[in-house]
Amino acid sequence: MKNFRIYKLLAFLIMLVISACDSDDEVIYVSPSGTDLVQASFTYSISTTDPNVILLNNTTQGSGDFTSEWDFGTGDLVPDEPGLEELRLDGVGSYTIKLYVTNTAGFTEASETVRVDEDGVCPNSVCGGGDPSTLKGSAKNFSVGTIVRDNRLTGMHDEVIRRDFNNITSEYQMKMNVMYPSQGTYDFGPSDAIVDYGVANGIDVHGHALIWHNATPSWVENFAGTDAEFEAMIRDYITTVLERYKGKVRSWDVVNEAIEDGSNALRNSVFRQRMGDDFIEKCYQMARDVDPDVLLFYNDYNMASDSGKRAAMFAIADRLKTLNLIDGIGAQLHISYNGPARGEIQAVVDGTVSRDLLMHFAEIDIRTNPEGNSSVTALSSERALLQKDKYKELAEIYTDIPTANKFAFTVWGLKDNESWLLDFWGVPDFPLLFDDNFNPKPAYEGVIEGFQ
Ligand code: XIL
Numbered sequence: 001m002k003n004f005r006i007y008k009l010l011a012f013l014i015m016l017v018i019s020a021c022d023s024d025d026e027v028i029y030v031s032p033s034g035t036d037l038v039q040a041s042f043t044y045s046i047s048t049t050d051p052n053v054i055l056l057n058n059t060t061q062g063s064g065d066f067t068s069e070w071d072f073g074t075g076d077l078v079p080d081e082p083g084l085e086e087l088r089l090d091g092v093g094s095y096t097i098k099l100y101v102t103n104t105a106g107f108t109e110a111s112e113t114v115r116v117d118e119d120g121v122c123p124n125s126v127c128g129g130g131d132p133s134t135l136k137g138s139a140k141n142f143s144v145g146t147i148v149r150d151n152r153l154t155g156m157h158d159e160v161i162r163r164d165f166n167n168i169t170s171e172y173q174m175k176m177n178v179m180y181p182s183q184g185t186y187d188f189g190p191s192d193a194i195v196d197y198g199v200a201n202g203i204d205v206h207g208h209a210l211i212w213h214n215a216t217p218s219w220v221e222n223f224a225g226t227d228a229e230f231e232a233m234i235r236d237y238i239t240t241v242l243e244r245y246k247g248k249v250r251s252w253d254v255v256n257e258a259i260e261d262g263s264n265a266l267r268n269s270v271f272r273q274r275m276g277d278d279f280i281e282k283c284y285q286m287a288r289d290v291d292p293d294v295l296l297f298y299n300d301y302n303m304a305s306d307s308g309k310r311a312a313m314f315a316i317a318d319r320l321k322t323l324n325l326i327d328g329i330g331a332q333l334h335i336s337y338n339g340p341a342r343g344e345i346q347a348v349v350d351g352t353v354s355r356d357l358l359m360h361f362a363e364i365d366i367r368t369n370p371e372g373n374s375s376v377t378a379l380s381s382e383r384a385l386l387q388k389d390k391y392k393e394l395a396e397i398y399t400d401i402p403t404a405n406k407f408a409f410t411v412w413g414l415k416d417n418e419s420w421l422l423d424f425w426g427v428p429d430f431p432l433l434f435d436d437n438f439n440p441k442p443a444y445e446g447v448i449e450g451f452q
Pocket of ligand 1: 171172209256332363420
């Protein structure tokens with residue numbers, strides 16, 4: 001592909017020279033025809049008659065003339081024909097399909113990774129199959145995720161992650177206060193380790209979270225410059241991070257938890273104060289501008305238990321969707337064994353599916369001690385089974401989502417004694433799928449049963 005780039009660059013430079021020398025008596029610089037770049041974009045679907053065939057749809061929109069060429073994963077360029085392109089992918093493996101769109105201003109590209117297993121092209125690029133006694137092996141065409149830290153990627157953590165999960169989210173090391181601790185100085189040590197681990201093990205990485213009021217470094221809270229400089233700084237940050245992980249991080253939570261508790265108004269964060277009420281749209285646009293292929297999510301909590309908050313969240317999603325800036329909704333599911341009710345969780349799914357968005361069951365943990373009883377010392381077998389039922393219910397609801405809207409079912413932690421909830425609530429609890437020694441709990445079986 002390098003050759004293609006060099007060829008395009010040469011053509012572009014020659015055009016610049018021609019336009020600059022096009023006058024007899026004076027050399028005037030003329031920007032080549034004044035046109036803008038046209039952003040390449042495409043979608044694909046799996047043929048209903050042949051599971052090894054995909055239909056590629058060039059969805060590039062742009063004024064003026066442009067040409068489109070495909071690279072079907074071989075490195076050769078094939079001109080785009082009118083209508084859908086049929087592409088047969090026979091061998092098991094992973095294919096990177098690219099579309100290049102060129103006009104006088106230069107060229108842009110879009111790419112998609114398509115995975116193929118013995119049954120054909122895998123919907124959502126997540127292949128089913130595998131050991132059905134594991135979480136990921138029992139999930140069909142969606143990912144099962146967990147959180148990681150850079151110092152929890154070896155030993156039993158590594159074993160369990162690779163056995164049960166095919167998606168990872170950084171628990172806190174891909175947030176702004178860690179990646180961008182002081183102005184002009186990024187620290188990508190931990191985030192690189194996490195992303196490299198995902199790439200090396202064929203595990204998708206979900207980026208979490210670019211903008212979150214709770215993980216904003218103090219230099220950003222107290223930013224010394226003007227509002228315009230603040231916005232430029234945020235653009236630089238989003239651009240730097242997305243460029244670094246382009247092609248390695250499959251999806252990002254761009255803005256996390258923007259809705260205020262109680263009022264359901266926009267939280268009055270430093271981002272809103274400095275960039276305006278449309279700061280969310282601005283941040284998603286910045287992300288899209290860098291990487292049109294990465295999946296962009298809006299993520300928030302209490303969406304099931306609070307119908308007002310749910311409506312506020314869908315209003316944000318609708319605005320982003322109109323601008324074609326959002327791919328999915330992340331519903332944090334920090335819930336309890338006794339609520340919210342199934343119907344309330346289903347309402348989050350229904351609103352997401354009706355908007356044609358991907359549904360991420362994100363940040364799942366299920367409290368067994370919502371009463372906050374500090375004298376609890378162990379998980380009773382009664383509560384363990386009630387917790388299992390709730391995990392199973394979540395897994396059933398997720399499994400019933402239409403394939404096209406599935407994304408990932410992500411638990412917020414591996415084993416009980418590593419749950420953030422212990423600190424957050426300050427009382428004992430047992431909210432995850434594994435006990436302190438990595439033994440699967442009844443909850444683990446509940447998830448597998450729910451995935452059937
Ligand atoms: C939590 C992490 O688990 C903690 O380790 C960290 O100190 C604070 O953040 N909602 C979110 C997550 O979106 O990022 C939070 O994670 C939990 C609540």
